[in-house]
Amino acid sequence: MTGTVYKSTGSWYTVKSEQGDFIECRMKGKFRLKGIKSTNPIAVGDIVDYELEEASDTVTGTIHKIHDRKNYIVRKSVNLSHQMHIIASNIDRVFLLVTINNPPTTFNFIDRFLVTAEAYGIETILVFNKIDTFDDATLDEQLYMQHVYQEIGYQCLRVSATTGKGVEDLKQLMIDKVTMFSGHSGVGKSTLVNALEPTLHLKTKTISEASKQGQHTTTFAEMYDLSFGARIIDTPGIKGFGIVDMEKEEISGYFPEFFRLKDQCKFNNCLHKEEPHCAIKAALDKDEIAWSRYNSYLKILEGDDENYRTDSFEEDRKASDETRK
Numbered sequence: 022m023t024g025t026v027y028k029s030t031g032s033w034y035t036v037k038s039e040q041g042d043f044i045e046c047r048m049k050g051k052f053r054l055k056g057i058k059s060t061n062p063i064a065v066g067d068i069v070d071y072e073l074e075e076a077s078d079t080v081t082g083t084i085h086k087i088h089d090r091k092n093y094i095v096r097k098s099v100n101l102s103h104q105m106h107i108i109a110s111n112i113d114r115v116f117l118l119v120t121i122n123n124p125p126t127t128f129n130f131i132d133r134f135l136v137t138a139e140a141y142g143i144e145t146i147l148v149f150n151k152i153d154t155f156d157d158a159t160l161d162e163q164l165y166m167q168h169v170y171q172e173i174g175y176q177c178l179r180v181s182a183t184t185g186k187g188v189e190d191l192k193q194l195m196i197d198k199v200t201m202f203s204g205h206s207g208v209g210k211s212t213l214v215n216a217l218e219p220t221l222h223l224k225t226k227t228i229s230e231a232s233k234q235g236q237h238t239t240t241f242a243e244m245y246d247l248s249f250g251a252r253i254i255d256t257p258g259i260k261g262f263g264i265v266d267m268e269k270e271e272i273s274g275y276f277p278e279f280f281r282l283k284d285q286c287k288f289n290n291c292l293h294k295e296e297p298h299c300a301i302k303a304a305l306d307k308d309e310i311a312w313s314r315y316n317s318y319l320k321i322l323e324g325d326d327e328n329y330r331t332d333s334f335e336e337d338r339k340a341s342d343e344t345r346k
Contacts, residue, residue, distance in 0.1 A: 030241050
């Protein structure tokens with residue numbers, strides 16, 4: 022029997038059968054996925070083959086095969102630095118929710134996420150949430166950030182889950198797609214899903230006033246069927262987003278504005294740091310590439326996974342200014 026994984030708790034997996042039934046399944050033995058060092062071999066979105074277990078009071082199943090994935094998105098494992106954690110698979114589109122100060126989402130975090138999505142071939146749309154809470158200064162920051170990413174070619178939406186502004190535009194981009202909501206804890210993922218589908222009643226929590234950080238409400242990734250012909254994967258909030266399995270020479274290829282200029286560099290293996298006749302550095306000097314993006318690139322290149330979690334919006338700008346000097 023074949024089905025789709027809708028929820029993963031680490032030991033049990035909720036699988037939706039081709040007939041529309043939900044079966045709780047376990048994994049048979051250990052899966053060795055070629056080329057993937059993952060803490061979770063089965064992820065939400067996976068297409069799997071399973072067998073029903075006969076000797077049981079309730080109907081359960083055993084997963085014995087994972088079908089090839091068209092894509093997946095990963096982050097560095099929290100506890101095992103050389104392994105990855107697969108967030109979800111077989112995704113048509115990712116919506117990265119961004120908030121300016123409630124909690125803060127930095128350029129560095131966004132860029133790490135976008136680089137990973139580019140590497141695994143997943144379209145990402147930036148969703149600036151909580152626009153109903155903005156004062157003039159916050160609005161300026163949000164519009165500046167939006168400008169940076171629209172200039173690169175990323176689609177951006179401005180929404181308010183509480184007032185409903187922009188929600189219909191978001192809904193239109195989800196129809197007939199498997200989409201994923203991601204972002205820090207507290208950016209409003211579950212609230213936005215509830216705005217899209219009020220009957221789901223997903224749990225939500227408020228921001229901690231002391232830390233300005235969100236509190237986890239979603240414990241495990243889970244897929245939901247929505248009434249308007251879409252499927253959404255709601256994911257736990259991500260504090261940090263360490264990059265895994267990328268060679269230094271390939272990182273710039275996942276920055277679209279860098280990739281467009283790479284062949285103009287004098288050296289094929291240019292890392293865009295101190296090399297002469299570098300097209301990316303020349304574009305920086307002419308303000309054709311955002312310094313925040315170049316600063317993120319350098320941090321990823323240097324493997325700086327320790328300090329990016331707490332960078333603020335202003336720290337992003339200061340770091341960009343220092344790099345520019």
